[in-house]
Amino acid sequence: MAIDRRVVDSFVGNRITGDRTRIGWIGDLISQCLHSLQLVEVVVMSWLLEQPGYAIACGSLGAAAFGGAWLRTGNQRWLVVAATVVVGSGALVVLERWVETDREQVHSVLLTVVDAIERSDVDELLRHVHSDATDVQSDVKQHKGTITFETVDIKSNLVIRVDQHADVAIAEFNVMLVFQLRRERLRRTLARYVQVWFRRDGGRWRIDRYAHWHFTDGLRKRRPRMPAAIRTRGHAGRRNGEDVSLS
Missing domain, CATH: 4.10.860 (DNA Excision Repair, Uvrb; Chain A)
Known part of the structure; x- marks a missing residue:
């Protein structure tokens, strides 16, 4: 009995295609496993070093x-x-x-920024702001000389999260501010929940965005969170309840 050549070619072709599909699926699985192991290694080493x-x-x-x-x-x-x-x-x-981990570097920059704010050192503060963060630069320059911070007290709920692959970090914490407006003699006290976003720039972490809410948001289990798209340029974040853009 003669066997149709086209049937054989079709069977062999489907078999090869199926094998390639399985090989590709196995390769993707191995790649994901290796990626997960690398993430675990980074987390464990950072934990041990910190x-x-x-x-x-x-x-x-x-x-x-x-x-x-x-x-x-x-x-x-x-x-x-x-x-x-x-x-x-x-x-x-x-x-x-x-060894100073990324989280420790971000923490160090945050403390330096707090010190600059308390000393009203605008130039030092701007050195830690990302060159693309023009809105943050404008805010700093706008408030220059109009407000004096006596105390910037970061509370113990400080959490710093780092995404090594996107070179993005976020610090979230409650803060107690003691300040005085230039036109007033009365000292004011204000508690806020703050998030500060950092972006790596030439090996250094710099402020890219900040946001703040009522201090009770920092005490809740479900807090306002940085959107996943923060790693891309032009993402719209929120500050003081208003939409703002990273660009």
Whole structure:
């Protein structure tokens, strides 16, 4: 019985296409898994570098446990393991002193900005504003000489989130402000919930956008959040309840 050549070609072609589809799907799955592992590695390393106390605690517990096992059994292997744990935890502590994570860099910039605001140092403040953030620059220049901040007290609910892939970070916190207007002698106190967006510029984090709401928003479980599209230029954010643009 003769076999139609077209049937064979069609079967083989469909088989090859199906294999390629499966190979492509497997490749995508492996790529996603590797990407997830890289994210986990970044998060874990940042956590260890920012919290050296955990490394010290783990090193102390590990040294005590393995050292105790060596004393009970006399096996030199436990002594080697205990020494390795001590050296490893010590290396993490030393590394924490040398390496500054993105979150720590953002925190440092935020504290520098707060200090500049309290000293009414406009030039220092503008040095930490992104060159494209013209609206922020205008706000700073507009309030120059019109208001004096005596205290800018960031509260303990400060949270800093960093997106390494988009080079974007956001700091959100409650703040207590003590200030005085130039035309008034009366000191005022104001509590607000603030979000400050940062963008990496030439290896340095600079302010790109800020927003503030009633202080109770910082105490709620569901707070106002940075839209996902913040990483793209021209996104419309919100400040003081009004739509504003990043461009």
